Amino acid sequence: MLEPSHNDELPSIPGKRYFTIGEVSELCAVKPHVLRYWEQEFPQLNPVKRRGNRRYYQRQDVLLIRQIRALLYDQGFTIGGARQRMSGDEARDDTTQYKQLIRQMISELEEVLQVLKK
Numbered sequence: 001m002l003e004p005s006h007n008d009e010l011p012s013i014p015g016k017r018y019f020t021i022g023e024v025s026e027l028c029a030v031k032p033h034v035l036r037y038w039e040q041e042f043p044q045l046n047p048v049k050r051r052g053n054r055r056y057y058q059r060q061d062v063l064l065i066r067q068i069r070a071l072l073y074d075q076g077f078t079i080g081g082a083r084q085r086m087s088g089d090e091a092r093d094d095t096t097q098y099k100q101l102i103r104q105m106i107s108e109l110e111e112v113l114q115v116l117k118k
Contacts, residue, residue, distance in 0.1 A: 010066065012107040018048070018056040028065045038068060041079050044086060063100050 011027055021032045028035075035055075039045050045064055047055040057065075071082040 012111075013059060013062050013104050015108065018058060019062060021047075021055045021057070024057045024062055024065060027062055028069055030065065030069055035065065038065070042068060042083055042086060063104075066100055 010029060013027060019027070021035055024030075024035060025032045030038075039047070042064075045061060045068070047057045047061055049055055068082060068086070071077040071085060072079070077085060
């Protein structure tokens with residue numbers, strides 16, 4: 001059977017504006033070549049490319065990748081099914097991205113609280 005979602009176990013997203021493909025790979029527990037493949041398969045995933053075709057992902061890209069990862073690895077969707085889910089009407093109703101954002105905010109607030117307690 002499929003394992004439960006592991007997005008809870010992923011590291012929190014640092015408060016940076018841009019992330020390299022290596023950083024996103026670690027944040028999402030997905031290898032860089034998989035990220036490059038997903039860019040071809042999911043039109044919503046379009047990182048900024050700068051000098052030398054280096055990819056720079058933003059926070060919303062990282063959240064999108066985590067959502068794609070959950071659909072493929074945890075919920076058992078195929079690439080086509082995940083693409084359809086992401087672009088269809090269900091994508092608007094899907095709260096996964098918002099839940100991840102709220103978890104991220106809680107994590108960041110807890111870190112601030114720890115700093116303030118010192």
